[in-house]
Amino acid sequence: MNPPALDLQHLSKRFGATLAVEDVSLSVGVNETVALLGPSGCGKSTVLRCVAGLERPDAGRVFVGGRDVTALPPEARHVGLVFQDYALFPHLNVLGNVAYGPRIRGASRAEAEKRAREALALVGLEGLAGRRTTELSGGQAQRVALARAVATGSPLLLLDEPLSNLDEQLRARLRSDLRALFARVGAGVLLVTHDQREALAVASRVAVMRAGRIVQVGGAAAVFARPATAWVASFLGHTNVLPGLNGCAHLVPEDAVRLGEGDSLPVTARRTTDTGAEVTAQHPLGPLTLHLSAREAAGIQGDTLRLTLDLARILTLPDDRERA
Ligand SMILES: Nc1ncnc2c1ncn2[C@@H]1O[C@H](COP(=O)(O)OP(=O)(O)OP(=O)(O)O)[C@@H](O)[C@H]1O
Numbered sequence: 001m002n003p004p005a006l007d008l009q010h011l012s013k014r015f016g017a018t019l020a021v022e023d024v025s026l027s028v029g030v031n032e033t034v035a036l037l038g039p040s041g042c043g044k045s046t047v048l049r050c051v052a053g054l055e056r057p058d059a060g061r062v063f064v065g066g067r068d069v070t071a072l073p074p075e076a077r078h079v080g081l082v083f084q085d086y087a088l089f090p091h092l093n094v095l096g097n098v099a100y101g102p103r104i105r106g107a108s109r110a111e112a113e114k115r116a117r118e119a120l121a122l123v124g125l126e127g128l129a130g131r132r133t134t135e136l137s138g139g140q141a142q143r144v145a146l147a148r149a150v151a152t153g154s155p156l157l158l159l160d161e162p163l164s165n166l167d168e169q170l171r172a173r174l175r176s177d178l179r180a181l182f183a184r185v186g187a188g189v190l191l192v193t194h195d196q197r198e199a200l201a202v203a204s205r206v207a208v209m210r211a212g213r214i215v216q217v218g219g220a221a222a223v224f225a226r227p228a229t230a231w232v233a234s235f236l237g238h239t240n241v242l243p244g245l246n247g248c249a250h251l252v253p254e255d256a257v258r259l260g261e262g263d264s265l266p267v268t269a270r271r272t273t274d275t276g277a278e279v280t281a282q283h284p285l286g287p288l289t290l291h292l293s294a295r296e297a298a299g300i301q302g303d304t305l306r307l308t309l310d311l312a313r314i315l316t317l318p319d320d321r322e323r324a
Pocket residue numbers: 015018019020038039040041042043044045046047194
């Protein structure tokens with residue numbers, strides 16, 4: 001069996017008093033995309049920088065394609081990097097930027113340019129090979145940066161918030177492009193993001209990080225549907241995570257709510273949104289915030305809302321939200 005594209009074992013990294021990464025173990029299979037997902041400052045970038053060799057871990061080992069690279073400098077690790085600011089070389093055209101990686105790894109000019117053209121075709125930019133990088137749109141520059149990483153032929157690609165500088169429409173489009181692209185390149189991909197939608201759209205597995213530690217790993221859809229704790233549920237964007245008894249919380253997923261039947265509950269807040277209304281109703285379990293379509297919102301009479309909960313769909317989770 002092939003070794004995984006990446007195998008991280010018990011990685012830790014401290015900056016002075018800050019324990020940025022604490023005992024992180026994670027693997028990325030060949031041809032697999034894994035998202036490292038967590039709030040700002042939780043240590044995601046530090047993990048990526050340790051994998052790339054830009055940061056030296058205090059403890060732990062990094063294997064790329066089965067090779068122990070922990071003590072190697074970045075250029076000897078053979079990983080493809082795409083960072084937030086794409087850092088394209090302004091003095092080279094698009095082809096030159098993409099051919100740069102193979103060139104410094106010893107490929108002849110002709111060979112490097114051939115690989116660069118293949119990588120540009122993969123991201124759908126073969127027509128822009130002669131463009132100056134200063135003449136690209138944000139989305140095009142992002143794809144050139146990806147092509148540059150792909151052209152290195154690395155078994156592992158590392159992406160740090162690759163879509164963060166783009167507007168929402170473009171991000172939405174590139175998310176689905178990225179998933180298709182990663183399926184074609186045949187490399188393992190580790191993607192760092194704080195955006196839940198990006199992780200769910202692009203990755204097959206996600207690792208959720210909090211304060212330096214991985215708190216849950218699993219299939220993207222499974223982690224969203226069955227968060228391990230109340231903090232993970234809230235972080236993933238679940239609206240109704242209600243405090244319960246004995247250190248537990250109740251996660252009420254949207255599909256557990258049935259409108260128009262059951263008891264009439266008092267509506268305590270109501271706000272118009274671009275898609276309809278956000279309404280809070282006082283349920284015996286706690287305040288439930290619901291996103292209603294314009295039609296559903298119009299059906300509310302007076303200050304009450306009839307709803308019933310499908311109790312079988314409610315999850316009871318340990319409530320770890322107050323912990324620092
Ligand atoms: N070079 C450094 N020197 C000192 N502290 C650092 C350094 N790099 C990171 N840190 C600290 O380590 C912690 C983790 O930072 P890191 O950049 O890995 O987080 P992140 O999850 O990637 O955040 P973001 O999403 O905001 O980029 C933070 O508390 C940060 O302030």
